[in-house]
Amino acid sequence: MNKNYLSAFFIFLFLASAIYARKPKARAGGYPKSIVALSPSAAEILFTIGAGDQVSAVSEFTDFPEAAKAKPVVGGFDGKTLSLETIMSFRPDLVYLTEGMHNFLIATLEANGIAYYVSKGDSIASVEKEILEVGKITGHEKEAAKVVDGMETKLKKAVASAHKGGPANSDSPVKVYWEVWNAPYMSAGASSVINDVNKAAGGENIFSDLPDTYPMVSEESIISRQPAVILIPASTGMAADAVGLRNGWADIPAVKGDRVFVVDDNVYTRPGPRVADVVLELSELLK
Numbered sequence: 042m043n044k045n046y047l048s049a050f051f052i053f054l055f056l057a058s059a060i061y062a063r064k065p066k067a068r069a070g071g072y073p074k075s076i077v078a079l080s081p082s083a084a085e086i087l088f089t090i091g092a093g094d095q096v097s098a099v100s101e102f103t104d105f106p107e108a109a110k111a112k113p114v115v116g117g118f119d120g121k122t123l124s125l126e127t128i129m130s131f132r133p134d135l136v137y138l139t140e141g142m143h144n145f146l147i148a149t150l151e152a153n154g155i156a157y158y159v160s161k162g163d164s165i166a167s168v169e170k171e172i173l174e175v176g177k178i179t180g181h182e183k184e185a186a187k188v189v190d191g192m193e194t195k196l197k198k199a200v201a202s203a204h205k206g207g208p209a210n211s212d213s214p215v216k217v218y219w220e221v222w223n224a225p226y227m228s229a230g231a232s233s234v235i236n237d238v239n240k241a242a243g244g245e246n247i248f249s250d251l252p253d254t255y256p257m258v259s260e261e262s263i264i265s266r267q268p269a270v271i272l273i274p275a276s277t278g279m280a281a282d283a284v285g286l287r288n289g290w291a292d293i294p295a296v297k298g299d300r301v302f303v304v305d306d307n308v309y310t311r312p313g314p315r316v317a318d319v320v321l322e323l324s325e326l327l328k
Contacts, residue, residue, distance in 0.1 A: 072180035073135035073156065077115060077128050082313040083137040083160060084109045086172055089188055089314045092179040097131040104307065105315075120145050129153070135178070162312030163254070164237040165196070165320070172314065192317035199242055199317075199324040214245040215327045218268035218295070221255050221310075223277060226263065230256045234312045242323035244270065264289050270327060271295040274306030302326055 075097040078084040084099045088106050096109070101117040103109050113131070116123035125146065128136065136150055136157045143159075150157050158178060161167045169189045176185020219235050221227040229235035230251040239246040247266040248258060271293070273279055281303050285296040295301055309319050 073133075073178070075131055075133045076135045076137060076179070077131055077133040078103070078137045079115070079123070079128075079143055080118070080137070080139050080160065081105070081307070082162060082311045083139070084112070085311065085313040085315070086175055087137070087179070090172065090176050090179070090181040091184040092175075092181050095179060097133060098128070102307075118142055125149065137175075160312070163232055163234055165192075165234070165241060165316055166237075168234070168312045168314075168316050169193075171312075188314055192314060195317035195321050196241060199321040202321070202324045202328070214243060215270055216247050216266065216268045216294075217244040217270045217272065217327070218247050218263055218266070219272045219309075220274065220277075222274075223279070226258050226260055227255050228258050228263075230254055234316065235310060238309070238316060238320050238323060241320045242327055244323065244327050260287075260289070264293060267294055269294045269298065269300060271301040272309070273301060273303045274309070275303050276306050279303070300326075 072095070074095055076087060076092070076095050077098045078087055078096055079100045081100065081103045084096065084103045085105050087093060087096050088109050093106075093108055096112055098113045098115045099109055101114055101122065103112070103114070115127045115131070119142065123143075128146075133155055136146065136155060138146060138157050138159045140159045140161065147157065158175060160171060162171065169192060172185050172189055173182075176182045176188075217239050219229045219239070221229060228248045228251075229239075229246060230253040231246075231249050232252060233254045236246045236249055239249075247263075247268050248256065251258075271284060273281060273284065281301040284301045285291050290296055308315055
């Protein structure tokens with residue numbers, strides 16, 4: 042895994058627990074014409090609602106949709122890899138931030154009279170709310186509403202799928218372990234969007250009792266909680282069958298039942314429009 046990506050990834054994980062919703066700062070003079078999107082999910086939302094032409098620059102690791110990859114890059118997630126000078130060079134009239142990650146930019150933006158929107162993205166409902174708010178801010182209210190309607194259709198389909206007699210609809214939901222990282226072991230806690238995705242798909246996050254967004258967990262606690270499904274992020278480079286080779290993991294139900302799946306964490310962990318697709322896909326895996 043790229044070391045720069047890994048560094049930014051851990052910064053994201055540790056700071057994400059501080060994320061909370063903020064209303065967009067009011068701006069004068071109509072809709073923004075030069076937006077700098079400082080996260081992959083922000084860029085994805087903007088392009089999905091039809092505001093791609095208003096985006097002047099994006100952050101590193103922005104990879105969806107394809108058109109977003111053609112935009113200039115202002116840097117990574119944090120102050121060490123994110124260039125404030127580069128951001129200002131695009132003369133933005135809206136900067137799309139993530140709370141807890143980009144707080145250090147707010148004072149400068151306010152001092153320069155630049156509007157900003159701060160993302161929350163800790164649940165499916167907050168993602169849908171964000172899409173609608175950004176649609177209103179950018180002049181794409183109708184398009185945003187259509188995107189959210191499409192998400193709701195997929196979410197309802199996921200619920201229906203889970204209700205077709207599979208274990209995801211049993212009195213004891215399928216116990217899921219999402220492995221964020223393995224050195225040290227990190228998983229998804231109660232305040233993560235992954236936790237909400239699990240519930241929507243008919244599963245039960247085995248670490249939903251932990252309040253942190255992405256807590257560090259012990260190997261012993263993973264084994265003792267006996268997950269029936271294990272999800273491994275593709276970015277770790279680990280094969281599904283390698284999980285069973287870990288000391289003490291061979292008797293975990295997920296390993297014994299051959300229900301260890303490698304998933305695209307760039308999609309599964311991104312609080313954007315495709316979160317509904319993730320719920321739908323996961324509802325099928327949990328059957």
